[in-house]
Amino acid sequence: MGAGITGLWQSLILAQNGYSVRLIERSPKPFAQASSIYAGAMLAPYCEAETALPVVKKLGIKSLELWRKHFPETVFNGSLVVAHDRDKGEIDRFARFTDGHRYVDRKEISNLEPDLSEQFQEALFYENEGHVDPEVALPRLLEAAEQAGVSAEFGVEDFAPPAASVTIDCRGLAAQDVLQTLRGVRGERAIIRISEIELARPVRLLHPRFPLYIVPWSENRFMVGATVIEREDAHPPSVRSTLELLSSAYALNPAFGEAEILDLSAGVRPAFEDNCPRIILDNQRIYVNGLYRHGFLMAPALATLVERYLTSGEKDSEIIVEDRSQW
Ligand SMILES: Cc1cc2nc3c(=O)[nH]c(=O)nc-3n(C[C@H](O)[C@H](O)[C@H](O)COP(=O)(O)OP(=O)(O)OC[C@H]3O[C@@H](n4cnc5c(N)ncnc54)[C@H](O)[C@@H]3O)c2cc1C
Numbered sequence: 001m002g003a004g005i006t007g008l009w010q011s012l013i014l015a016q017n018g019y020s021v022r023l024i025e026r027s028p029k030p031f032a033q034a035s036s037i038y039a040g041a042m043l044a045p046y047c048e049a050e051t052a053l054p055v056v057k058k059l060g061i062k063s064l065e066l067w068r069k070h071f072p073e074t075v076f077n078g079s080l081v082v083a084h085d086r087d088k089g090e091i092d093r094f095a096r097f098t099d100g101h102r103y104v105d106r107k108e109i110s111n112l113e114p115d116l117s118e119q120f121q122e123a124l125f126y127e128n129e130g131h132v133d134p135e136v137a138l139p140r141l142l143e144a145a146e147q148a149g150v151s152a153e154f155g156v157e158d159f160a161p162p163a164a165s166v167t168i169d170c171r172g173l174a175a176q177d178v179l180q181t182l183r184g185v186r187g188e189r190a191i192i193r194i195s196e197i198e199l200a201r202p203v204r205l206l207h208p209r210f211p212l213y214i215v216p217w218s219e220n221r222f223m224v225g226a227t228v229i230e231r232e233d234a235h236p237p238s239v240r241s242t243l244e245l246l247s248s249a250y251a252l253n254p255a256f257g258e259a260e261i262l263d264l265s266a267g268v269r270p271a272f273e274d275n276c277p278r279i280i281l282d283n284q285r286i287y288v289n290g291l292y293r294h295g296f297l298m299a300p301a302l303a304t305l306v307e308r309y310l311t312s313g314e315k316d317s318e319i320i321v322e323d324r325s326q327w
Contacts, residue, residue: 002034009303010299011150017307023153030142036172038226043074043296044060045058045297047098056298073132074130078127080109081125091123103124116199116203116253161284169288183230185292187227189264192246193220207248212244222256232268237266277289305319
């Protein structure tokens, strides 16, 4: 249940491993009610380790292989982390909390990202990270799942699972009806378009108050994101957040000032208390939820954990839990 990034990867991996899969989604239009459509969607296990638990990095690295294998369009150009000279200490702090990076100087920055060479003296380069454009990746994953034999049904409100089937519940925040510790974390973003600037990879701009990032998508579009606010509404971004988002693009390169604004919107990330995902076993139902800022990063690896559990009973002790009433 649920055709966001979690449900799509579950369906694909299970169908490819010989299971008969129905994918049930309540929204008539694919992805219209999924938080997944708001994602960056960076695949950044090393950078995210700055704040995430170690298991996120471990499973994220596993997911990179799966993206490479099942979605050849995934871009693996790494990520760049920059800060203005006055915030240089932020670079060293970020470097201390993460690995998989190397320091690059102005010359190398201009090789990697010619359009940023004027602004930054030093950066961190995480060469093994990737990213996708969610507006391309989500429909392609759905297509791949259908080709693997998944029957996808949209606009299904009340689904009664047939006896002797297993339901994998990937309803994101809607599973709050059962999972009482699940909360929503609002993320605001802007999508802008400009043909005069090119970036090959996501760039994170460190700042003591509002660290933000910009992800290059197809057709000269850039996703500028994202705020992290402990609220569950998806109202349009506030003026303050919009100023912060757009200022960070402008700070990366003032030429972004000429970009068209295509979209200003907010999504709500499903998260447990420790911002770490869980696979929760509950008789014939398995909940896969709490992917927080890491839905694209974690969904492939979580799908293989569920497949292994169903096939061989193997339980990853860090992620798979059994007492649903605790969650
Ligand atoms: C601004 C922003 C930026 C982000 N950037 C990144 C990033 O760079 N990298 C990254 O890895 N992650 C990122 N994320 C996080 C990522 O988007 C989430 O972790 C992910 O979307 C969670 O996916 P999901 O499939 O679990 O939930 P959802 O995408 O919300 O999907 C749940 C689906 O279940 C459906 N559903 C609900 N109830 C029912 C029902 N009763 N029956 C059937 N279907 C139902 C819903 O309609 C929905 O389609 C970002 C999120 C936001 C908001």
